[in-house]
Amino acid sequence: MITGKVVFGLFIGLASGFAVGAGFVAFVTVLGVIPRLTQLTKTMQFIHYYEAAIIAGVVIGTWLGLQEVKLFWTKWLLVPIGLADGIFNGMLAAALTEVLNVFPILAKRMGIQEKVIYLMMALVLGKIIGSLFQWIYYVDL
Amino acid sequence: MDLIYLRMRNRVHVQKNQQVRLKDVAKFIGDDEQVKKIEEEVLLTVTHEDKNIIIIDLVQVIEAIQAIDQSIEIQTFGPSQTIIEVIYEKQKVSFLAFTAVWLLLFLGAGMTIMNFHVDVSMGEVHQKLFTLITGREDRKPLLIQIPYSFGLGIGMILFFNHFFKKRFNEEPSPLEVEMFNYQQDLDQYVIMNENKESNRHLDNR
Incomplete structure (x- = not known):
């Protein structure tokens, strides 16, 4: 009886992990962040290692997130982690904006093809300032 | 029998009341004298009724050439139609609209990122990460959150390969490719729909 329950539990855990993992990979693939990074750094040949990095990050992140581990390392380690976290999220956000195809239509409608960069900077500054506002001020309200 | 090669141009900008000659819509190669005669032939004059897009189909050009000389043999390559865009006046960008x-x-962008953070409980994750690394608790782990916020911007700039006018390498950015694709789609649409040669309605005469 007990082993039956355990096996069933393991099965459910594995199945939900499959679904979430597949969803994550599909999301990252559709947005094309990894190809973009390899293109910027001209490191196409290492793409398999980047895959491994994503998988390792997901597995380790999942495990640590579900445990109550405390590492007692220096708090300054948080600065590079936060920065990397932000860059990755920023790339996801940019890719999402691009997939949605808003800019070409907006620029065409307004006849400002050459000034799209300025509209893009509006998004970038909006994200930075919105995020800073939230963490520094808004959470205290 | 003379052979003339012709290649239609992709896109031509003209002004109102301007005469469009064959040399404006296509490039001709062949016997010098003959090419000169063909090139100077006036194909049409832009009128107000033309609105802002005129499509010249390859067959119209061939027709015009045959009107000059029946015996010319024509070899074509490249696109099979030219888009003529009529520029009425320099489009003025309204500064007010741009600012708006x-x-x-x-x-x-600011509001959506805040909504997103609340939606995925980003704050809690940051608090937990702070505890994980340092072993202490902090309700406002700004040490993660401030670099994170700037990282957001850096990531977006990296993705688009642009920092105002400065670009990181020669390749077109995804945004430019996207603009190009959109223009191509628009062109494809007008080629099919504004081209007198490609649509014929025989149903309700």
Whole structure:
């Protein structure tokens, strides 16, 4: 009886992990962040290692997130982690904006093809300032 | 029998009341004298009724050439139609409209990122990460959150390969490719729909 329950539990855990993992990979693939990074750094040949990095990050992140581990390392380690976290999220956000195809239509409608960069900077500054506002001020309200 | 090669141009900008000659819509190669005669032939004059897009199909050009000399043999390559865009006056960008859109995007981007953070409980994750690394608790782990916020911007700039006018390498950015694709789609549409040669309605005469 007990082993039956355990096996069933393991099965459910594995199945939900499959679904979430597949969803994550599909999301990252559709947005094309990894190809973009390899293109910027001209490191196409290492793409398999980047895959491994994503998988390792997901597995380790999942495990640590579900445990109550405390590492007692220096708090300054948080600065590079936060920065990397932000860059990755920023790339996801940019890719999402691009997939949605808003800019070409907006620029065409307004006849400002050459000034799209300025509209893009509006998004970038909006994200930075919105995020800073939230963490520094808004959470205290 | 003379052989003439012709290649239609992709896109031509003209002004109102301007005469469009064959040399404006296509490039001709062949016997010098003959090419000169063909090139100077006036194909049409832009009138107000033309609105802002005229499509010249390859067959119209061939027709015009045959009207000059029946015996010319024509070899074509390249696109099979030219898009003539009539520029009425230099489009003026309204500074007010631009500012309005800029502010809309700025505030909208700021609000959506805040909504996103609340939606995925980003704050809690940051608090937990702080505890994980340092072993202490902090309700406002700004040490993660401030670099994170700037990272957001850096990531977006990296993705688009642009920092105002500065670009990181020669390749077109995804945004430019996207603009190009959109223009191609628009062109494809007008080629099919504004081209007198490609649509014929025989149903309700």
